[in-house]
Structures are given as structure tokens and as C-alpha cells.
Amino acid sequence: HTGAWDVPPAERAAHREGALLAAEAGWEVLRDGGTAQQAVIAAIVLMEDDPALNAGCGSVLCREGWVELDAALMTGERLEVGAVGCVRDVKNPIKLAAALLPQEEVLLVGGGASRFARAQGVPTCPPGSLVVPREERRLKVWRERHPADTVGAVALDARGRLAAGSSTGGRPGKPSGRVGDAPVPGAGVWADDTCGAAVATGWGEEILRFSLARRTAELGREHTAEDACWIAMRDFQERLQGRGGVLLVASDGSLGWGFSTSTMAVALMAAVMDAPRVEGISEDP
Ligand code: GLY
Numbered sequence: 051h052t053g054a055w056d057v058p059p060a061e062r063a064a065h066r067e068g069a070l071l072a073a074e075a076g077w078e079v080l081r082d083g084g085t086a087q088q089a090v091i092a093a094i095v096l097m098e099d100d101p102a103l104n105a106g107c108g109s110v111l112c113r114e115g116w117v118e119l120d121a122a123l124m125t126g127e128r129l130e131v132g133a134v135g136c137v138r139d140v141k142n143p144i145k146l147a148a149a150l151l152p153q154e155e156v157l158l159v160g161g162g163a164s165r166f167a168r169a170q171g172v173p174t175c176p177p178g179s180l181v182v183p184r185e186e187r188r189l190k191v192w193r194e195r196h197p198a199d200t201v202g203a204v205a206l207d208a209r210g211r212l213a214a215g216s217s218t219g220g221r222p223g224k225p226s227g228r229v230g231d232a233p234v235p236g237a238g239v240w241a242d243d244t245c246g247a248a249v250a251t252g253w254g255e256e257i258l259r260f261s262l263a264r265r266t267a268e269l270g271r272e273h274t275a276e277d278a279c280w281i282a283m284r285d286f287q288e289r290l291q292g293r294g295g296v297l298l299v300a301s302d303g304s305l306g307w308g309f310s311t312s313t314m315a316v317a318l319m320a321a322v323m324d325a326p327r328v329e330g331i332s333e334d335p
Contacts, residue, residue, distance in 0.1 A: 051203075051314060053065075053252075054314035055311050057199075065102065069315040085209075086205035090204065103199070106219075108180075110188065110220060110224075119180075120133075121143035124240060125212070132148060138177040142172075199218070200218035202214070202232075204247040212241045216249045237264075247298070247299050248262075283308035295314040
């Protein structure tokens, strides 16, 4: 998905296209025998490199005027997580999260995360290269604008392994040092082979307080993925008037998504389908 928020009409085609290309990239990995983890990384790298989306290059700016990125990767077999927060100089934070996944540490932030990137050979970049003019303009008017978006992906591979990943520049108007839901296991990302893999998107503080991704995945034990997302979003709105969305692949392979915002571009692909399709956003206002 490319984020749940009020995507302006002029940006909708780009969101549809970004989600579709990501689903295709993830699907190619799975079709060629790759793992769910590899598929999630492939999908998210494409979305991080897409300047239309709020992840990697093109991310929203913090109040101080620069990019601070959060990302996480989680695998469902052994509940392993690699997560990074407030990273200013890494083009593909999902690759940094993947490098951390086998390590003891779960979450690295700021300068420590950048040092880890250099030690691991994960490419770094000048921080200014991640800033796009659209976000400089948006920062000026952020108080009047929409909530937040994020990119995320979930996958189930042929061996029944689940993975979930998310990557974001956070929400407009955030102060430097703020970490949102995206890199926090249970909030923005959750994968457990016994129930499902889920990613959340939207206003990070509300998602953190609600543990939206884990709640949704756990609901997948008793409900279809579609019902699990619907119930989770209903509860999210009832308790917190939560703004955002969630995407779930349950361990039985069922897919679901739900959102309380006006749009959330989701691209889906499964073995029973001929080609990926996009849901949750039309190009019309
Ligand atoms: N959901 C992205 C953020 O609030 O950081």
C-alpha cells in the first residue's frame, strides 16, 4: 500500500501506479521461489525510490525542514524484527531494517542507525538528496493539510512464511526526533506465521497507542482477513477516532484491508489472479 490519507486528486494516479509496480515486484520474487521477506523488501524498495510517495526520497519533512525516516521488517516464523528510526541519510531504510533483522538489537535510531548502515555497507546518501520541492511546499502549509501516509507490504510465500514491512517519512509537522508507528512492532508492523502479517498506515501516535497491526493480525485467528481489518478499523475509530488504515494477509492466504481516511491505495496479487489490481483509490476526486 502507499498510505491511507486524503490523497489529492492530482496525486492519485501516481499512488495507483506506485502500488501496482510494488505489487508486481513483490510478486515476481514469490513467483521465482523467493521468500516472503525478499518479496516485501523488493516491493518497499520500489516505493521508497518513488518520489511521489512518503518513504525514502519524497518523504514528508520534519518541522525543522529535513527528512527523518522510519522503517521496519518483521518475519513471522520466529518473530524477528529489524527496525530503524529518525534516519536522515539512507536512501532505502528498508534495507537497513533488513540488515538489522538478524542482529540482537530490534530498533536503532538516528546517528547509531547511520553508523550501522556504514558498517553493514548499506548505501548512505546526502540528506538533501531525499528532499523534494513538493514536500518543501507542503511543509509550509502542513497545519491545513491531511494526516499522514506510509508505504508498506505484506507477503505469504509458498512455504507458508509471512513477512511484513513498512517505511515512511512520518507525518507532516512532526518534530525532529519523533518516531512514529512504522518501525514499532505491534503498532505499524506485525508478522506471526500462526495468524497473519499486517501493516498499518495513518496518524502514527494513534496507531502506536492502539497497537493496530498486532491487533489486526491477531483477529486473523478467528476471522477472515477482510473481517479482521473491518473489526480492527471499527474499534480504532470507536476508541480513538483513529485516522489511518491497515492491510492484512492471514496465514490461510486470505487478504484484507480497511481504512478510515478517504483513500488508501492497495495493490494485491495472488496465484489465483492474472495480474495485480489496485483498490482503495480512484483517479476521480
Ligand atoms: N504512519 C506514519 C507516521 O505517523 O509516522
